Amino acid sequence: MDSNETQNQQPQPQATGRGTGQHVQRRPVSPRQKMINLMYIVLLAMLALNISPDVLNGFTLVENGLSRSTQNATEQNRSLYENFEEQMKANPAKVGEWYEKAVSVQAMSDSLYNFAQALKQSIVREADGRDGDLENIRNKEDLEAASQVMLAPGRGQGDRLYRQIVDYRTRILAMVDDPVQRSIISSNFSTEVPKKQQAMGKNWVEYMFESTPAAAATTLLTKLQSDVRYAEGEVLHTLAKNIDLKDVRVNQLNAYVVPNAQTIVQGGKFSARIIMAAVDTTQQPRIYIGGRPVSLRNGLYETVCGSVGDFTLAGHIEMADASGSTVRREFQQKYSVVAPSATVSADMMNVLYAGYDNPVSVSVPGIPSNRISAAMTGGTLQANGPGKYIARPAKIGENAVITITSQTEAGQQKMGAFSFRVRKLPDPTAYIPFSDEKGNPAKYIGGRAFPKSTLLAADGIGAAIDDGLLNIAFRVISFETVFFDNMGNAIPEVSNGDKFSERQKEIFRKLTRGRRFYINRVSAVGPDGTTRTLPQSLEVIVR
Numbered sequence: 001m002d003s004n005e006t007q008n009q010q011p012q013p014q015a016t017g018r019g020t021g022q023h024v025q026r027r028p029v030s031p032r033q034k035m036i037n038l039m040y041i042v043l044l045a046m047l048a049l050n051i052s053p054d055v056l057n058g059f060t061l062v063e064n065g066l067s068r069s070t071q072n073a074t075e076q077n078r079s080l081y082e083n084f085e086e087q088m089k090a091n092p093a094k095v096g097e098w099y100e101k102a103v104s105v106q107a108m109s110d111s112l113y114n115f116a117q118a119l120k121q122s123i124v125r126e127a128d129g130r131d132g133d134l135e136n137i138r139n140k141e142d143l144e145a146a147s148q149v150m151l152a153p154g155r156g157q158g159d160r161l162y163r164q165i166v167d168y169r170t171r172i173l174a175m176v177d178d179p180v181q182r183s184i185i186s187s188n189f190s191t192e193v194p195k196k197q198q199a200m201g202k203n204w205v206e207y208m209f210e211s212t213p214a215a216a217a218t219t220l221l222t223k224l225q226s227d228v229r230y231a232e233g234e235v236l237h238t239l240a241k242n243i244d245l246k247d248v249r250v251n252q253l254n255a256y257v258v259p260n261a262q263t264i265v266q267g268g269k270f271s272a273r274i275i276m277a278a279v280d281t282t283q284q285p286r287i288y289i290g291g292r293p294v295s296l297r298n299g300l301y302e303t304v305c306g307s308v309g310d311f312t313l314a315g316h317i318e319m320a321d322a323s324g325s326t327v328r329r330e331f332q333q334k335y336s337v338v339a340p341s342a343t344v345s346a347d348m349m350n351v352l353y354a355g356y357d358n359p360v361s362v363s364v365p366g367i368p369s370n371r372i373s374a375a376m377t378g379g380t381l382q383a384n385g386p387g388k389y390i391a392r393p394a395k396i397g398e399n400a401v402i403t404i405t406s407q408t409e410a411g412q413q414k415m416g417a418f419s420f421r422v423r424k425l426p427d428p429t430a431y432i433p434f435s436d437e438k439g440n441p442a443k444y445i446g447g448r449a450f451p452k453s454t455l456l457a458a459d460g461i462g463a464a465i466d467d468g469l470l471n472i473a474f475r476v477i478s479f480e481t482v483f484f485d486n487m488g489n490a491i492p493e494v495s496n497g498d499k500f501s502e503r504q505k506e507i508f509r510k511l512t513r514g515r516r517f518y519i520n521r522v523s524a525v526g527p528d529g530t531t532r533t534l535p536q537s538l539e540v541i542v543r
Contacts, residue, residue, distance in 0.1 A: 063218060063219045063222050066226045067222060073229035073230055074229055077106075077232050077233050077236060080233070080237070080240060081106060083240065084098070084099050084102045084236075084240070087099070098240070098242055098243050102236060105172070105175065105236065105239075108171060108172075109168075109229070109231070109232040111164070112165070112168050113225050115160075115161065115164060116161070116224050116225050116228075119149060119150070119157055119161065119221055120134055120217075120221045120222070123145045123214055123218055124145075126142075126144075126146075126148050126149055127139040127142035127144075127145035127214040134218065139214060140213060140214055140215035141214070141215070142213065142214040143211045143212070143213060146217035147210055147211060147212075149209075150208075150209040151205065151206065151209060151210060158205030161205070162191060162204055165189055165191055169185070169186065169189040172185060172235060175235045175239070176235060177238065181234050185227075185231045185234065188230070193207045194207075255275070255276055255277075283320070285317045285319040286318040286319070287299070287315065287317050288315045288317075289301070289313070289314070291315075301313070308337045308368065308369075309336070309368060310334065310368055311337065312332060312334050312335075315330075316328055316329060316330045316331065317329050336367075336368045337368075350418070350419070351420060351422075351423055352423075353393070353422070354394070354395065354422050354423065354424060355393075355425070355526075355528025355530070356392070356425055356527050356528055357390045357391075357392055358392065358393070359389075360381070360389045361387055361388060362374050362387050362388075364404065364415050369386040369387035370386065371406050372404065372406050373405050374389055374402055374403065375402070375403050375405075376400055376401065377401045378394055378395065378422065379393035379394045379422075381402065391420075393422040396422055397422065399419045399421055400420045401417055401420075402417070402420065403417045403418075404418070424528070424530075426465060427465075427536075428472070428474040429463065429464065429536070430463050430534055431443040431445045431461065431463070431538070432444040432450070432462075432538070432540070434454050443462075444540075445538065446539045447539075449542070449543030450541060450542060452511065452542050452543065455508055455542065458500070459499055459500065460495065460497075460498045460500050461476060461479060461498060461519060461538070462498070463476050463522060463524040472526065472527060474525060474526045474527075476498035477498070477523040477524060478495055478521075478523045479495045479519055479521060479522040480492050480494050480495060480521045481493045481500075481507075481517055481518065481519055482517060482520060491507075511542045512542070513543060515541075516539060516541050518537045518538065518540070519538040519540065520534075520538070521533060522534040522538075
């Protein structure tokens with residue numbers, strides 16, 4: 001320094017030494033020294049920026065190698081896509097699920113690949129101008145081009161690239177099961193910044209593209225494209241393999257006929273499925289019926305049908321496929337159980353009674369009662385339970401015809417028509433109701449001695465048809481009793497409706513053992529609404 005510089009120096013404030021308590025005087029720096037120091041810093045920066053052409057040419061070699069590998073992977077992937085399309089046309093049901101996944105892999109892979117290609121074009125044009133050629137970069141050492149494209153405020157594409165890589169990595173890993181491949185793909189698309197001094201707190205975009213030469217930045221994006229095609233190919237191979245892994249291996253083919261019904265009514269339709277079934281004799285499927293496992297020999301299921309009606313055999317079958325996964329298939333088969341039946345009809349017995357609820361049973365062998373319906377002409381027919389009806393003919397002397405139809409596979413089918421003669425109900429028989437020694441209801445219809453005590457306990461008489469076939473009660477309106485005195489004179493007494501009058505009961509008390517009287521002129525109304533007077537008399541012998 002010259003004397004003038006020494007004279008112009010100003011004393012500097014003292015700095016306190018750390019840990020000593022002493023004061024150290026800082027040497028003043030002249031403007032000339034400051035200029036020298038600045039020039040030295042600029043020189044160091046220029047030396048740092050002077051990248052060797054050999055290094056830049058090395059990036060070009062790496063770029064060309066990656067491009068060739070990417071192109072080969074692209075061709076292989078295209079072949080896999082064509083194979084998927086061919087299989088989809090041949091068997092859409094089997095391949096459809098995996099074909100849709102392959103299409104989605106292609107879409108998201110092309111999206112990231114094309115975006116990386118667009119970024120490479122933008123970096124080259126930023127470095128060489130609008131006529132920049134990606135195949136021949138002139139300013140390979142340009143340190144600003146990548147920074148401008150990726151990090152420029154407001155228009156930088158770095159954050160968008162980062163988000164697309166993270167999204168692609170997440171979606172592609174969800175389709176890969178092999179742990180080794182998952183590790184490789186995860187590493188290829190890693191967005192973590194190395195924890196070293198050179199990172200200096202930068203994020204992934206800054207670490208990768210800030211002050212990166214144009215040649216290096218394009219090479220990094222080419223590597224990303226190569227990783228995309230590699231990951232795409234691995235997923236496609238996995239999807240193609242899964243098509244066959246879901247198959248169940250078979251070693252025997254058999255023909256089967258599966259009918260919809262075993263019993264067909266004349267005029268009905270027989271239908272059956274004729275199929276070729278494939279089986280694997282090396283492993284037995286697990287069969288479940290009603291949620292419980294069952295052991296069946298040769299798959300034959302048998303059960304004793306103890307009740308009639310419609311039933312459903314339902315369950316599922318489980319079997320392992322080539323990948324070891326369990327394949328489950330539901331099954332369901334409906335069947336009907338009918339009671340054994342035979343119809344015997346006598347020509348002289350096919351009679352219905354007018355004005356009476358005649359019970360009628362209807363059945364068709366081989367057809368459940370809930371598929372049978374009946375209708376009648378010349379009266380009304382009302383259902384009264386499964387296979388049970390109440391027939392009420394309208395007129396005496398006119399035949400009533402009951403027509404039976406059933407629901408079959410061919411639709412409503414007529415099963416037959418049955419004609420019945422319509423007659424008037426026969427006359428009932430008069431009787432005295434009483435209770436026997438065990439307290440059971442009984443009827444006295446004459447022919448034997450009747451205890452006087454039982455007679456006195458009776459309230460009146462009844463009338464009914466009770467011949468073993470019919471059991472029809474009539475309502476008694478009136479009757480009379482006829483007694484004979486010692487001279488043989490008949491003494492009639494009229495009842496109080498269907499009850500014994502007080503006069504009749506008084507005479508009962510005076511009757512001695514062996515005496516007889518008669519109940520006649522019984523007037524009764526039947527269920528058909530007609531009133532009739534019974535021609536028979538009831539003889540009562542007192543005991």
